[in-house]
Amino acid sequence: MNTLALTPEALFRLSQFSISAEWFSSFLMPRDSAGLKRVEVGSVTYILPKSLDSDSCDLVVIDSQNVFDGVSDTSTLDRIATVCRSIYSESVIVPTTWRPHREGSLISITPAPGPSWRERLHFDKRPNGRDDLLVFQRTGETTNFSNLSLPLSLHSGARANLAEAILTPETEQGPTSLAGIVLSHRLPQGFVQGATLSQWYSSKLTDEQRQFVDKPHDGPVRLRGSAGTGKTLSLVIKALLDSMKAHANKTNVRYGFLTHSSASADLVQSISESLDNMGIMFDQSPHAKLEVRTLYDLADEQLNFSLDQLRPLSLDGQEGRKLQMELIEYSLKQMQASRTLRTQFKELSSPIQSRWHAATAGQDQRFVAEIMNEFASVLDAEGIRAGEEKGLKYVSSSSMRPTWLLSLPSEIDRRFVLEVHRRYRKLLAEMGTLSVDQMVGDFNSFLDSNRWSSIRGRAGYDAIFVDELHLFTSIERQTLHKLIKKSVGDDGKPRRPPIFMAYDIKQSTRDTFAQFGEDSNIFTFSSQLRGSDLVKLSKVFRYTPEIAEFLVDLDATFPAIDIPGEWEAYAGEAQLARGPKPELQVFKDDVTLFRAIFDEARRVAMATEGGGRRVAVLCVSPEMFERYLVALPQYDGKVIPITGRDITPELRHAGRRFVFSTPEYVAGLQFDTVFLIHANVEEAPSDAGDGVRRRFISDVYLGSSRAERTLKVSASLSRGGASDIFGLALERSSLIVKE
Amino acid sequence: MVINADCDLAHGKVDGVLALLPIFSFHSYLEAFWVKSHLLSEFSQNIEWILGACGIEKAEAEDLARWIESDNPMAIASSLIGAHAVPTKKHAELHQRVNKCAIIASSQGLEGFKRVCSLDPDPSRYARKHIEAAKGAIGDGHFFLSEISGQEGLGFVVRMRRILSIEATNCYRSVSDMRAHAPDTKTSAARVARLTPTYQHRIAQLFAYQFSRIGLPDETTELSKLAVDDIVSLMAGAQK
Numbered sequence: 010m011n012t013l014a015l016t017p018e019a020l021f022r023l024s025q026f027s028i029s030a031e032w033f034s035s036f037l038m039p040r041d042s043a044g045l046k047r048v049e050v051g052s053v054t055y056i057l058p059k060s061l062d063s064d065s066c067d068l069v070v071i072d073s074q075n076v077f078d079g080v081s082d083t084s085t086l087d088r089i090a091t092v093c094r095s096i097y098s099e100s101v102i103v104p105t106t107w108r109p110h111r112e113g114s115l116i117s118i119t120p121a122p123g124p125s126w127r128e129r130l131h132f133d134k135r136p137n138g139r140d141d142l143l144v145f146q147r148t149g150e151t152t153n154f155s156n157l158s159l160p161l162s163l164h165s166g167a168r169a170n171l172a173e174a175i176l177t178p179e180t181e182q183g184p185t186s187l188a189g190i191v192l193s194h195r196l197p198q199g200f201v202q203g204a205t206l207s208q209w210y211s212s213k214l215t216d217e218q219r220q221f222v223d224k225p226h227d228g229p230v231r232l233r234g235s236a237g238t239g240k241t242l243s244l245v246i247k248a249l250l251d252s253m254k255a256h257a258n259k260t261n262v263r264y265g266f267l268t269h270s271s272a273s274a275d276l277v278q279s280i281s282e283s284l285d286n287m288g289i290m291f292d293q294s295p296h297a298k299l300e301v302r303t304l305y306d307l308a309d310e311q312l313n314f315s316l317d318q319l320r321p322l323s324l325d326g327q328e329g330r331k332l333q334m335e336l337i338e339y340s341l342k343q344m345q346a347s348r349t350l351r352t353q354f355k356e357l358s359s360p361i362q363s364r365w366h367a368a369t370a371g372q373d374q375r376f377v378a379e380i381m382n383e384f385a386s387v388l389d390a391e392g393i394r395a396g397e398e399k400g401l402k403y404v405s406s407s408s409m410r411p412t413w414l415l416s417l418p419s420e421i422d423r424r425f426v427l428e429v430h431r432r433y434r435k436l437l438a439e440m441g442t443l444s445v446d447q448m449v450g451d452f453n454s455f456l457d458s459n460r461w462s463s464i465r466g467r468a469g470y471d472a473i474f475v476d477e478l479h480l481f482t483s484i485e486r487q488t489l490h491k492l493i494k495k496s497v498g499d500d501g502k503p504r505r506p507p508i509f510m511a512y513d514i515k516q517s518t519r520d521t522f523a524q525f526g527e528d529s530n531i532f533t534f535s536s537q538l539r540g541s542d543l544v545k546l547s548k549v550f551r552y553t554p555e556i557a558e559f560l561v562d563l564d565a566t567f568p569a570i571d572i573p574g575e576w577e578a579y580a581g582e583a584q585l586a587r588g589p590k591p592e593l594q595v596f597k598d599d600v601t602l603f604r605a606i607f608d609e610a611r612r613v614a615m616a617t618e619g620g621g622r623r624v625a626v627l628c629v630s631p632e633m634f635e636r637y638l639v640a641l642p643q644y645d646g647k648v649i650p651i652t653g654r655d656i657t658p659e660l661r662h663a664g665r666r667f668v669f670s671t672p673e674y675v676a677g678l679q680f681d682t683v684f685l686i687h688a689n690v691e692e693a694p695s696d697a698g699d700g701v702r703r704r705f706i707s708d709v710y711l712g713s714s715r716a717e718r719t720l721k722v723s724a725s726l727s728r729g730g731a732s733d734i735f736g737l738a739l740e741r742s743s744l745i746v747k748e
Numbered sequence: 749m750v751i752n753a754d755c756d757l758a759h760g761k762v763d764g765v766l767a768l769l770p771i772f773s774f775h776s777y778l779e780a781f782w783v784k785s786h787l788l789s790e791f792s793q794n795i796e797w798i799l800g801a802c803g804i805e806k807a808e809a810e811d812l813a814r815w816i817e818s819d820n821p822m823a824i825a826s827s828l829i830g831a832h833a834v835p836t837k838k839h840a841e842l843h844q845r846v847n848k849c850a851i852i853a854s855s856q857g858l859e860g861f862k863r864v865c866s867l868d869p870d871p872s873r874y875a876r877k878h879i880e881a882a883k884g885a886i887g888d889g890h891f892f893l894s895e896i897s898g899q900e901g902l903g904f905v906v907r908m909r910r911i912l913s914i915e916a917t918n919c920y921r922s923v924s925d926m927r928a929h930a931p932d933t934k935t936s937a938a939r940v941a942r943l944t945p946t947y948q949h950r951i952a953q954l955f956a957y958q959f960s961r962i963g964l965p966d967e968t969t970e971l972s973k974l975a976v977d978d979i980v981s982l983m984a985g986a987q988k
Contacts, residue, residue: 348802348808349799349804349808349815352828353811355827424818428814
């Protein structure tokens with residue numbers, strides 16, 4: 010088969026299937042194929058909705074021989090679907106990380122994740138002058154578009170035979186028809202499909218969730234609940250229902266759904282598409298538009314970094330984090346080598362002084378990590394720079410720092426951190442890199458510009474739905490209200506921004522929710538989100554009562570945290586059937602742990618319904634995560650590593666491969682079985698600061714709450730054995746020791 | 749200063765615009781073109797001296813400069829003396845130099861220069877020495893006028909590196925003429941003085957030279973250095 014032709018609708022439906030490499034040889038469809046049919050006319054394979062009765066529809070034509078390379082076909086198909094979505098609906102845009110390039114009607118992107126972005130896949134969105142999409146020619150290197158030969162005859166051939174394909178009954182398929190493609194009721198991220206939107210609203214939502222969904226658009230509303238209480242689902246249902254109401258009332262609205270990571274955006278998109286029976290997500294409504302974006306997508310859309318050949322570096326992806334650690338360590342070493350700076354910082358408070366020495370000798374990685382957290386949570390989040398007014402304020406501030414931040418008791422300590430930060434930023438600038446926080450800072454300034462004021466009426470949103478607000482930094486939170494179109498109420502006063510936010514601070518593995526300064530409210534005045542309505546969710550649907558019980562005991566070990574009204578005891582009330590008790594196993598060393606857990610995860614992945622994507626090994630030690638990543642080739646083809654929040658996990662096509670990641674990178678996803686590894690004493694000894702402890706417990710909490718049925722915690726004796734945070738859970742037997 | 753030829757002006761051969769060179773008062777000239785680099789060089793020399801006194805490598809000049817910019821000079825000097833083996837006889841001078849650097853770092857322009865002068869035991873001698881040096885080093889492309897009749901103050905500098913222009917219709921023979929006829933919305937000019945013929949010719953010559961200079965390649969100038977070295981070694985040999 011040379012050519013594959015589909016309608017956009019068929020392609021979107023197809024992208025919900027779990028597809029393996031074999032499928033690409035003949036594009037067969039299973040019998041129960043979600044209303045799709047497969048027919049062959051000439052050398053073209055058509056996959057069309059069974060209900061299609063007119064050839065005036067749009068058509069996606071794929072030159073399959075020159076597009077699929079037999080190595081990363083499923084990823085390529087997913088990317089084609091995303092490009093298609095970005096063209097035929099406004100619900101998504103092509104992520105910046107795919108390095109899209111556009112000239113006239115031609116587009117190119119990187120066809121699959123991998124080390125080289127120079128590999129390109131090409132699209133023409135006006136083949137033969139029609140609003141179709143022609144996907145053609147995959148090249149190993151970037152190439153001038155003028156050198157490409159457009160296979161327009163493939164498109165005209167597929168177009169010419171479309172009417173015949175529509176009229177041709179479905180080809181009868183043999184027993185091989187299931188080869189390589191499965192439609193699952195459960196989305197790869199864990200969401201179970203089946204119920205319609207109205208069924209969800211009328212009979213499946215709890216009273217609390219319904220109370221949130223019914224909230225009017227007259228001001229900001231917060232939705233707070235522990236992990237697994239259905240925050241994301243409630244937000245999606247509200248966004249869809251509100252869009253449908255607007256459509257029914259013929260009110261023109263543009264709603265935005267903002268997430269923190271590409272993985273979450275993918276999850277929201279998938280849930281929305283499975284619930285959206287009106288085609289809101291496919292631009293079928295002339296009145297209501299719902300766009301799912303990350304904040305970085307929005308920033309890139311408006312500021313167009315790609316035009317300046319700038320590639321923002323995500324500092325919370327694994328690669329970025331490693332680079333950040335190296336740069337901080339290098340700065341600390343440089344400073345230690347300077348006699349002048351040693352004299353300048355001679356009076357540092359003694360713990361900082363000794364940790365500086367230790368970190369320089371490579372013996373205190375945690376200090377480097379804590380400085381990194383200070384950068385992310387305070388300096389970069391608040392736009393504090395050495396030599397600027399905010400920097401002076403930071404240095405001279407006499408107010409008590411929250412206990413969960415790095416302890417910097419004297420002015421010279423804060424001056425020291427600011428100097429490390431200055432050097433680190435200089436190194437970043439010398440590398441010609443723009444960090445994500447710098448990008449968000451520019452975006453925040455752009456939203457204050459006259460240019461945005463004049464386009465805000467059409468480019469802004471009527472309402473915004475924000476998932477995982479706890480992962481947004483202070484500056485990111487400040488941008489939210491500026492994205493809303495300005496409107497005036499009946500009383501002549503400006504309306505309060507309708508922003509619907511879901512969050513759970515305890516799931517924040519960093520201190521980004523923190524507000525530096527005297528006021529510890531998570532919202533600054535400038536965010537315009539103070540005094541928002543609050544809806545609390547208490548019923549837990551994701552995991553078993555046993556896991557809920559364990560989380561209650563884990564919750565009791567959180568150090569107290571001074572954020573008024575936000576830090577409440579865990580109140581999850583599990584609604585699922587009973588399951589096995591969470592287990593704790595201590596291995597004698599790192600290698601034994603690696604082998605035992607990875608082998609078991611592989612076995613479980615083979616045996617679990619839904620495959621490996623339902624099984625995750627989550628590492629709470631950043632150091633060990635990095636080491637194990639190096640060792641992963643031993644499990645080649647059996648593991649999907651997820652190493653950053655900008656990486657859209659291709660879980661749909663995981664097959665029997667299980668997931669290896671950290672809790673942070675899989676926030677928002679859920680699994681049947683979770684192996685939480687390296688919950689060692691060494692990660693957060695009892696004498697470590699509140700901040701280190703809190704972040705570690707949040708990591709464990711976040712990782713554990715990803716498990717729906719089985720949770721297995723492990724630690725390594727060579728790293729101090731199991732952390733003392735499990736003490737209460739062990740005493741109360743909500744966590745049992747496995748010998 | 750209008751630089752079109754008198755005959756061109758008389759016959760209106762100026763394409764509607766007059767070409768002119770800016771004239772700065774000596775004070776403004778120092779402020780705009782001299783004091784910044786002077787203070788920077790003072791700053792660097794002092795930093796270098798302080799590092800030398802402390803036995804620290806010159807590569808750390810930026811670290812020390814940044815420290816001085818952000819902290820109390822007395823405390824910095826004391827810390828340096830406490831941490832490094834600075835000879836006792838240099839302590840007072842080190843304090844002074846750190847203080848001088850701190851003043852330079854915290855002030856700008858001639859005001860900064862004035863503050864630096866005040867640190868010298870004889871401020872007037874210090875100021876004279878450097879201002880005279882500045883005048884002496886005024887260089888190609890500049891011309892010093894001691895006075896312009898009818899203008900306040902003494903000392904003006906004609907700077908020839910930039911040629912500006914103004915619409916001829918907005919230029920007037922006298923200030924009163926300009927006040928009576930110039931539109932508010934446009935930049936206008938009026939003649940306030942005229943150069944004597946000697947000055948006219950001198951400036952015309954310098955101006956022509958400024959825009960007709962041709963630089964030589966570096967290799968050529970390097971060769972001339974070799975010629976000097978050659979004679980030097982010859983002379984040194986003769987001494988023996």
